[in-house]
Amino acid sequence: MQEFLRLLDKLVHMTGAANLTVGNFVMLAIGLGLIFLAIKRNLEPYELLPIGFGILLANLPLTRLMPENVAAVEVFKNGDFFGGIQQYGVLGVFYYFGLYYWNILPPLIFICIGAMTDFGPLIANPRMLLLGAAAQIGVFIAFFGALFLGFNLPEACSIGIIGGADGPTTIYTSAKLARHILPVTAAIAYIYMATVAFIQPPIMRLLTTKEERKIRMKQLRHVSKAEKVIFPAAGAVIIILLVPLSAPLIGMFMFGNLIRESGVVKRLTHAAQNELMNIVTIILMLCVGISMSAETMLKWETLKVLCLGLVAFAMGTAGGILLAKIMNFFSKNKINPLIGSAGVSAVPMAARMSQIVGQEEDPRNFLLMHAMGPNVAGVIGSAIAAGMFLTLMDAMGRV
Amino acid sequence: MAETDVIAPMVGKIIAVHVKPGDSIKENDPLVTLEAMKMEMPVPAPQAGTIKEVYVSEGDVVESDTILVTIE
Known part of the structure; x- marks a missing residue:
């Protein structure tokens, strides 16, 4: 029984809600604000809509969408591909290779x-x-x-x-x-x-x-x-x-x-x-x-x-x-x-x-x-x- | 009274025609609405008068210099 409660407690702490910070709330509000401006005011929707939604995702805790410290991600070890970025999923990979590592998206x-x-x-x-x-x-x-x-x-x-x-x-x-x-x-x-x-x-x-x-x-x-x-x-x-x-x-x-x-x-x-x-x-x-x-x-x-x-x-x-x-x-x-x-x-x-x-x-x-x-x-x-x-x-x- | 041709100020698409032959207009009344670079711009009348001829219709793509309307 005690074992079960401890697991339950752990699971509760693994929900995003239990880990939200004040900063997250501020950023969530900004993200929603940009989405609102894009939809309601038609203000540069092609940019602000995806940026706004990205901000929402970025500020929901424990998603592992992005490495917490991009600089510390090791993709190459001893010159071989090691794949340390894969665990972060599609957005982490896009960010890491598209901008951080290869910088190919702007060109x-x-x-x-x-x-x-x-x-x-x-x-x-x-x-x-x-x-x-x-x-x-x-x-x-x-x-x-x-x-x-x-x-x-x-x-x-x-x-x-x-x-x-x-x-x-x-x-x-x-x-x-x-x-x-x-x-x-x-x-x-x-x-x-x-x-x-x-x-x-x-x-x-x-x-x-x-x-x-x-x-x-x-x-x-x-x-x-x-x-x-x-x-x-x-x-x-x-x-x-x-x-x-x-x-x-x-x-x-x-x-x-x-x-x-x-x-x-x-x-x-x-x-x-x-x-x-x-x-x-x-x-x-x-x-x-x-x-x-x-x-x-x-x-x-x-x-x-x-x-x-x-x-x-x-x-x-x-x-x-x-x-x-x-x-x-x-x-x-x-x-x-x-x-x-x-x-x-x-x-x-x-x-x-x-x-x-x-x-x-x-x-x-x-x-x-x-x-x-x-x-x-x-x-x-x-x-x-x-x-x-x-x-x-x-x-x-x-x- | 002299006739005046109103020409398109730039390349664009006519998205609305506000006048028809016989209409009498005042200076700066919108004649057509032109769209270029995703921006809608009214093309106003250079003088008061009567519309003699309208050469374009909604959806036309015009070059700059295209005659849109003749006013007399």
């Missing part, structure tokens, strides 16, 4: 983004590259801010990249340089991307005059097929020659775009835009969610990263707008500075903001396509910034 999703990107507006108006570059100022401000707040160099690089407003790039950089804060940087990057509509418009209105917001831009010229095919191939070669460590992201991005523009591999393009994109999104977003346990997230550092991310985002937005205003001093074809803010690479959310704020002032002003130029330039810009950080850390022996 894979870049093929899909490339296949969905139209460089036409950028080719028609190449000076938009400058706006995409100017928006990366947020990356470097957050980088130095992070160093100032006591983060070490690899952590500061990972935090800075949040300012590029590119989820996969942030994840890739963190997974390479500072895996222990990957859940934090990834979560915060996606939170800010989902809230572009609240962060950017006030800054855009503040930094522009009514007259500037009313500037109508010359219709974009027609871009030939040859230009669209040459751009990704030549772009990949030039960028990778300059910043070799941006190759995993830029290479896949430009490859995805080349298959799209070539027109000869319609099945591959279709697969990259749909099936591959959807599969990788599910896995990547669940991985981000499942990594967000109470122990990793509920720390002071998270709050610091949240502030740095906001500063980075705001500065990136401002950087693009201000450069557009400066460029207007020197050029005849005026740029509406509202498209400068689209230089942060949240595609196409940032470009939509340019359209919305512009149309508030002048209902017959259509900035969306003009804003796609800096927007796609921003994706290239943040991938290059990531490559530069990786190169810097490599040169300093910190990888």
